[in-house]
Amino acid sequence: MPGIAGFFLKEGGDFVSLAKNMAQTLSQNRKHHLSLYVAQDRGLALSRVGYSFPNLGPGAGLLEDEDIALVFDGELYGETPSPDPLFLQKSLKERGLSALSELRGVFSLAVFEKGPSRLLLISDKFGLKPLYYTLVSQGVLFASEIKALLCHPGVSREPDMEALADFFYYGHLLGDRTPFRDIKLLSPGSVLILSEEGTFRVEPYWRLRELFVSQEEYEDGLLASVVEAFGEAVRKRLRFKEELGISLSGGLDSRAILAAMEEEARRIPSYTLGLKGCQDERFSAQMAQICGTRHVFVEITQEHLKDFLDLAETLIRLSDGMYHPHESTEKAALEYFRQAPFRILLRGHGGEIAKASLAYPVQPSRELLGLKDPEKAMGFIFQRANLVLRDVDPGKLFLAEELKRESSRAREALEEVLGEVAGLLHPVDLSLYYFIKEYIRRQAVASLAIFRSQVDIRLPFLDEDFLALLLRLPPQRRWSGEVHLEIIKRYRPALIKVPNSNTGAPLDAGRVRLFLTDKFNSLLKKLSLPGFRHYTEFDRWQREHFRETIKKILFAERTLKRGIYHPEGLRRVYEAHVSGQRNYAHLLGTMVGVELWFRNFVD
Template sequence: MCGIAGIYRFDGHLFERGTIKRMGDVIAHRGPDDHRYLFWTPTQGHTLYRHSIQAPEQGAALGFAHRRLAIIDVQGGHQPMPNADETCWICYNGEIYNYLELRESLITKGYTFQTQCDTETILHLFEAEDTEALDRLNGIFAFAIWDSRRRELVLARDRFGVKPLYYAVYNNMLIFASEIKAILEVPGFPRRPDPLTIAEHFTFQNHFGDRTFFKDIKLLPPGHWLRCNASGEIQSGAYWKMRSVEPDRRDETAIAEELSFHFERAVTRQLISEVPVGTYLSGGMDTGGISAVAVRHLPAMHTFTCGFEVPRNADDLEQYFDESRESFSLADLLGTQHHEVRLDSTHNFAVMQQVAWALDEPRLGISYQNWYTNRLVREHVTVVLGGSGGDELFAGYPWRHGAVQGDSEEWNLAYYQQWIRFFDDETKTALFSDWLNRETVHFSTYDSFLEVMKNVHTDDPINRALCFDFQTFLHGLLVVEDKLSMAHSVESRVPFLDNDFVDFVLRIPGHLKLKEGQSKHIFKQAMTRLLPEETLHRRKQGFTPPDATWYRTVLRAEVTDLILGKQAVSRNYFRPEALQQIVDDHMQGRRNYRFLLWSLMIFEWWNRLFLT
């Protein structure tokens, strides 16, 4: 796992090489093991530097920066990496779990290999098949490939969006990076907020498609590629999309049996590594199942959890937020070396600025607990397996998935309303300032929802909901997981998003995922040989701290000062009286606005760190 960044200037002029060095430096946390740089000009060809750049004021038409977190072929595998005649170069972040099979097929076609890593496999496969090769890659990735013969740069991102890849076109340059902050290192690059993204966030606490909070920066969608030639012509396309599939009509027992096989194979595939591997272990079924499979191959494996000091005056729901007891119990049963970080009210504001910096922009949920967990992980291992995707594949939110029935039009509106975390388009106008209302007056978040639904091709109401969740909510969670693990130089892997596993699960009928109000029914059947009954039937609990109570009590002053302070109010995004009402309603216990308050605070920090 690594950090990548680069520039391709396609107008015949050159950019300063030192820019590439700065882009790599600002994402150094993604790859502490090595850093190298590639430059190309039409007259001088390619020049590769290790660790430092000579004459940074000199120009280049193409530049790559690579920050390496060494996982596979630690001694080799350095990047940027060339092909045999050094006409094609790759700058890559990720892991390909089926690279050995792909490598063997390439050897039979006459390709030779100089390393033992997956990077070289991608490069040769791309030489052989161009973008047609992308659908054969089972893994997590974001990469750039430069072809000097064609003078063409290609960007690509994995099927499900586990690894982020941002890009921008500015001043006749295509600029790309693993994180937005690297793009902002380009001299003169505009830092303009995108009103439409702000509107989406304060509806869904998420944003869809290729938009970011920066008007001039895009996020390459999952399962997509982008190509830029020497004329500055940019093409893009999807190599993978959710499509209509024939449902599996076998009986429940047969499906559960095969599901168990696919799950164990997916977890085992993702244990490949030359550095230590561990797992998150919350005490729930998803991370529990992953850990149960992994520990068979890695005895005395390290597992990790985050516990909370729940206040005595917390509400009934928050009393369940600490899963420490269940986590330690399952770790004892599995025989893992278990580690816990415990958080109290002081931990939120202590790292809020660092979290906002790591995320690049406001994103889903409350996430500072992920920061602390991954800091703990890094003390023991470099690679960690997590449970992201389990809820979105198996109907892990039964209160939401069971609430929508009916025909397509009626269903769409009902499910859109299920995902309004904050405000719909009408009530949002009372929050937004006159300026922000003018900028978003013709923008509909319901239209954003419908745009996603164009890629959903099933009449099964449960699977229809899950397809939406998979493309939106999960994608938002994956961006957070990548940023807050890589902030500590930790590679986070997601066995639930193994290509073959997802392909199989998409064929399972919805009524076997949500059955008689019970979420993840078929997955529970598949896990009966791995996990105890109490784990399989535990109450559903998200990974979230008891912040609602903390905000009303010990953090009251800090929350109020950050949201209602002069600096925040002067930005003119929101009506001050509306912000005051939100804060008052939460503090007086009339509403639970903990997610909204978090978003408002992270949004303020985003403005401070990135715009001013």
């Protein structure tokens, strides 16, 4: 994945070769540009790999003067009078770290101050551009991908088994953990400060808590302002229109973005990915026709299902082992991106925040609207967020002690990340806090790392100013699509009549019609009838196409010798799934992913 890499080391060998190796590890895309700065006498290296967009300036994200050197990847939103790196240089010189809280954007940033020498590593407020770091005896190394850190022989590859325990429960890691014990992810809205003497600290410059309000502060009359703020969020992300494309489904999130683009959507490339005859194919084509986009349908075919091992290893390699195969649509997407007529892609991640009851995996139920007990709210989130293990007894599946105490460890991890806000937020907002801070940042961003190997990503729903207004609305006013409907009414009302692929009904359907259509739609989807199919059928593919490859990986002597799984428990899970008795697709995909991570990163 494109991004930044570098180090600040007291001593070492050939710093230039190490810096080049780290940077080149980030991307093998020949269209990406490499910017590199090495100060051998200081033990410093800064690099960036990626597309050279105009906002990055003549150094493609790299900038140096007599006081500082910095490397920047991403983009700032709002009125910046100069290229982003130059604006950051000026702001940091004038105001120091206090300038960071006012930044709006998606970025990772490393700044070296020359006198007195210190290194600053800075993450954006939502952690949408990951920045990993590790401390070694000589100093610190950092990179947008873990694999770049492993270029240094002093970096430990020891697994963090407690982190893997979180993975087997939540389907992603929590907090700052990575699969490696000594490698951490810089927290969102934070700055890591390392001095020349080796003193080290991480401190926040912004907290997600600031976006939320107490129940007493909810305001019912803000909907029009929320709609306008979303339109502005989209407009801010339309820079470099000639590079822009949009991913469309038949649901609400991408539809709201398309609507807010208004006439700017005309002639923009758009695509929909899925099985031939899926509902998304039909409904997205209708939306594209209304808005005048240059639309294509990217079909998932049997060809994409032939080599599950190659697919799984690609996902593990591109995500540093943090996104495991559980949908298998990514291969078709990557093939399309290599020849797509855009380099920047608008996507609807985060749209669930504006329809809280649909924010997978937490999906608050109506009982949370009146709930007062923070402990019960935490328990609700804990149960809903169990994506992987489900009803499997960890004591019968695992041999590793850290994994056998899976449930208690996972609960402890949840309390670590939610404890400081559990008693302050409405239970629905506590669910959304988890969704933004952990699920989006650790699961969705890991999946986007795969896309970012070919295209840059823009996420209008994850806009600070929009969310600050949205989250002031009472939860029931942002429950199941009310905000999306108002956005579409305001900017492109013709899209209201195109049915929602999740319900089969137009967006203005009455309650009775919506109820009946939803039931009928669900039945036809289950029958997988042409025109009503779901866009993917991973559970069936896993049983029919991938089962032998999964079996070879999980029951290989190499796998069983690790002492992670109880062979008999593993066999029971595998047989229950392939026979159709249970749906353990996510669990099997995670186990395959963990084993391939060991083979590709640890062994």
